[in-house]
Amino acid sequence: MNKEIFIATRNKGKIAEFKAFFQQKGLTVKSLLDLPEEIDVVEDGNTFEDNAMKKAETIGKRIGKAVLADDSGLEVDALNGKPGIFSARYAGEAKSDEANNKKLLTELSGVPDKDRTARFVCALAIYFPTGKVKTVRGTCDGIISQTLEGDHGFGYDPLFYLPQLDKMMAELTKEEKNKLSHRANALVKLADYWEEWSKENI
Numbered sequence: 001m002n003k004e005i006f007i008a009t010r011n012k013g014k015i016a017e018f019k020a021f022f023q024q025k026g027l028t029v030k031s032l033l034d035l036p037e038e039i040d041v042v043e044d045g046n047t048f049e050d051n052a053m054k055k056a057e058t059i060g061k062r063i064g065k066a067v068l069a070d071d072s073g074l075e076v077d078a079l080n081g082k083p084g085i086f087s088a089r090y091a092g093e094a095k096s097d098e099a100n101n102k103k104l105l106t107e108l109s110g111v112p113d114k115d116r117t118a119r120f121v122c123a124l125a126i127y128f129p130t131g132k133v134k135t136v137r138g139t140c141d142g143i144i145s146q147t148l149e150g151d152h153g154f155g156y157d158p159l160f161y162l163p164q165l166d167k168m169m170a171e172l173t174k175e176e177k178n179k180l181s182h183r184a185n186a187l188v189k190l191a192d193y194w195e196e197w198s199k200e201n202i
Ligand SMILES: O=c1nc[nH]c2c1ncn2[C@H]1C[C@H](O)[C@@H](COP(=O)(O)OP(=O)(O)OP(=O)(O)O)O1
Pocket: 008, 009, 010, 011, 014, 043, 070, 071, 072, 073, 074, 087, 088, 089, 100, 120, 153, 154, 155, 156, 157, 181, 183
């Protein structure tokens, strides 16, 4: 019985959301933060899927277990899809959420609300020790607001307005976000695996 799921991420915001999701399924989440050594994976793919696969495969081969990885980001229409796969490093290698949000507001200054449409994208990859890899993609549509609001979540959540809820993503609890986010929409596409995972050793 394997009641543990290993996720190849160091992002604490993602880890908290995965924990809330997998807890309900009786699975314990482990991440790169639980490993004694720091394994670096260079995210040099051209798509979210390429990067997610590389993270899952590199870590899976190293630890000899099935591994889940997440590569995600924000696509803003007025910026022709930027920052996209470069979302984490948008304002530089320091990967600061605060600096990234500030840069996004600057880049969009003067752009009216109707043209501030955007989507979060999440590619998930699962690597199996057999060598098999499976990827899926989930998205979530919204609008980039003019000011930061809300203190839940992480990353670009304080700038991401959800018109259907009249709320910012950063105003949602983890449980609420896990019902509609790009990550949640991708996780649902792998539902068959989670059932298998909690029953068998994969
Ligand atoms: O739900 C989200 N709410 C807000 N922002 C989000 C979300 N999901 C991804 N994002 C942003 C954060 C970061 O700027 C980039 C992810 O970059 P990404 O390379 O996938 O993650 P990361 O480097 O932080 O951690 P890791 O690679 O160890 O999983 O997109």
